[in-house]
Amino acid sequence: MSEVRNTPITVAMLGCGTVGGQVARLLHEQADDLTARIGRPIRLTGIAVRRPHRHPEIDPELLTTDAEALVDSGVDLIVEVIGGIEPARSLLLRALKSGTSVVTANKALLAEHGPELHAAADSSGADLYFEAAVAGAIPLLRPLRESLAGDRISRVMGIVNGTTNYVLSAMDASGSGYAETLDEAGRLGYAEADPTADVDGFDAAAKAAILASSAFHTRVRAEDVHREGISGLSAADVAAAQLLGRTVKLLAICERVVDQSGAESVSVRVHPAMIPRAHPLASVGGAFNAVFVEAEAAGQLMFYGQGAGGAQTASAVLGDVVAVARNRVAGGYGPRESAYARLPVRPMGETPTRYHVSLDVADRTGVLSQVALVFAEHDVSIAIVRQEGRSDEASLVLVTHTASDAALRSTVDKLAGLPAVREVVSVMRVEGEEA
């Protein structure tokens, strides 16, 4: 072997928690295979941590508390698995501007500061890879950015947060309590450091922003994503879904919308939705993720696998490390940001959706027609009505056809004010079936 082929590709890692610990293990255990696949050895030269004594499994010579010095140490590649915005943002900008490539699992950072990071990478010719940031182990961003680069994507919809899917699956299967299953998801290493990022939909919204940006060649930031989490969901919502043969999932939905004049926009949203039990997403349980992609020529594609967990996420990180290392060996670089389409993001109120509404109403003549009139006044067409009487009270379930989200929201507000409506038991969007 020539001297060049023996010169290692050097890697420094920032953070060594759930994901970082597994990246360090795999880099060590698979060193020979990685060398063969890349064509040069790969060497981990340092790991920045906050408390070195907490990492007895790592060679102490590798550990440092000075992340900045590690970034400046002249390595080929930085792996960032700290999470959060700062200091990750400053450290990665520093690396990229100086020509050091970056592999990161940090969706929060990419969804808020992606354009700035991409620009820094462009300025120096460094690579920026982030497969682990969306749907953990599942290859999803590379298919969108590379395999489907010749197609026109119309829709990306799926389950992209393992923690909330774990909680919803448990609530659906056994009626278990919300708090106890959330604690368990944390113990299993799925939840974010602050689990409100999971339950309030911030994590899924960041992933939706990254997916929409890649799918539609448009910059979509986390703040552009309509976001509703699962913390407001009750056992009544889950039971209401079960009554109609549906289940509740937290969905990320990115759609290309073409209006009557032919103008295009994108709708990007995260919210709980009822889907039919026969829908493929309904059987996605535990911390698994699954994402449907619809493209004009390819048709429907489905990606399924482990969306969270240390080793699973480390698999995606390692795949990116190999990709960057191969680029170094070959002398090229990976795909750059593609944001040429500049599509506007459609406000949620103008997005076409469907609602399921469950009401407790007084069981007397004329109530059903009063309720139906409110829907008609808002130009919302009803697809299903189901009524069950209980002494002087009745349970009324209505599922609408497609209407603008704003019209549906006003309908529900008006219904809540009707004297005959005793309680709005559950309101949820419906997805995954013909409107």
Ligand SMILES: NC(=O)c1ccc[n+]([C@@H]2O[C@H](COP(=O)([O-])OP(=O)(O)OC[C@H]3O[C@@H](n4cnc5c(N)ncnc54)[C@H](O)[C@@H]3O)[C@@H](O)[C@H]2O)c1
């Ligand atoms: N855990 C998962 O399943 C998963 C899946 C996909 C993506 N991610 C992403 O991977 C990243 C890491 O997640 P994690 O679950 O490993 O988190 P973690 O909290 O387990 O690990 C983060 C580590 O970084 C360390 N750290 C914090 N500030 C630091 C600093 N200034 N310098 C050095 N170290 C510092 C912390 O002490 C901790 O050990 C996050 O961006 C997360 O969103 C995690």
Ligand SMILES: N[C@@H](CCO)C(=O)O
């Ligand atoms: N907290 C995230 C980790 C994976 O990104 C989840 O539960 O899906």
Ligand code: NA
């Ligand atoms: Na992924």
